Amino acid sequence: MSLANFLQQLDRLEAEAASTLGEVADSEALETARVRFMGAKKGLLKDIQKLLGSVEVADKPAAGKRLNEVKGAIQTAFDEAKQRLDSGTTERQGPQPDPTLPGTPLRLGHLHPVTQTIEHLKEIMGRMGFTTAEGPEVEDPWHNFVALNIPEDHPARDPLDNFYLATAGATSGLEGSRLMRSQTSTVQIRVMETTPPPVRIISLGRVYRPDAPDATHFPMFHQMEGLYVATDVTMANLKTVLRIFANNYLGGDVEIRFRPSFFPFTEPSVEVDFLWNDNWIEFGGAGMVDPAVLASVGYDPESVSGFAFGLGVERLCMRRHGITDIRDLFSGDLRFLKQF
Ligand code: PHE
Helix, strand or coil, rough: CCHHHHHHHHHHHHHHHHHHHHHCHHHHHHHHHHHHHHHCCCHHHHHHHHHHHHHHHHHHHHHHHHHHHHHHHHHHHHHHHHHHHCCCCCCCCCCCCCCCCCCCCCCCCCCCHHHHCCCCCCHHHHHHEEEEECCCEEEEHHHHHHHCCCCCCCCCHHHHHHHEEEECCCCCCCCCEECCCCHHHHHHHHHHCCCCCCEEEEEEEEEECCCCCCECCCEEEEEEEEEEEECCCHHHHHHHHHHHHHHHHHHHCCCEEEEEEEEEEEEEEEEEEEEEECCCEEEEEEEEHHHHHHCCCCCCCCCCCEEEEEEEHHHHHHHHCCCCHHHHCCCCCCHHHHHC
């Protein structure tokens, strides 16, 4: 055998023994390692020692010297491992941790600004006696349209204006189809279907519309729906509630404007604008619940009346915090989100 080959085998053995003995965790493993490397009959050291005979005579002194070194190194590694196990510690080798150093600061997360806004809105409306109701984001046409007085041929139902879901087994057209709700007014219906009047609820959640994103639009956003049905509820109650709400949420005496408008499920209907930097900005829609809607859920339009409103949560959040681009809220950019 060549000297180089012999030395290479010794190197490998030394490395393997060092790593094995450095890691043994109990006396059983230590004994296994001892037999494997240092065993008198079948140990790996013994095997290599036997090969010494086949090394060139001239190379023997160098080979023997290295063999003895490796023997010694393995013995030392063995002694250290034994000592480590005997002293009962499995402490790691090398530099010990310094307990006097300052710790790594924890990076605490916090609620997303939109979630914070939702909590804030619930609190303000809760003080006016509105409890929170919830409804599903995947809706059927009954709750998103029909019960809200939006007939089959109404442009609001256009497939291009909604996220319809492909439905297995759907027979024709949009029949039996489902969609991502385009408004939280669906929850008005769900609440009235299951609760006799009076009802006074808000509902906060996501709605979906295939709008191209820009500074004030995003295909998913949140709405706060409000519904108050009882005897003798009037438009004056609606305006008072919205004004108290706006003053509480935005602070001070916020100017609020009702603009005549149309929604199939309210009559009369208004757009609700708040003054923002000398501009009237639309925050949502509102109106008196249409008698046809009250009838569709089995309420008696002769004995109860109500108002409903739907406000954009992101716009409220943006107005309060001076955020100018809705896309920042959904960018996932922590540098932006950490500010709130
Ligand atoms: N659902 C309407 C929208 O999304 C807003 C609205 C809610 C209007 C309640 C009237 C009453 O545009």
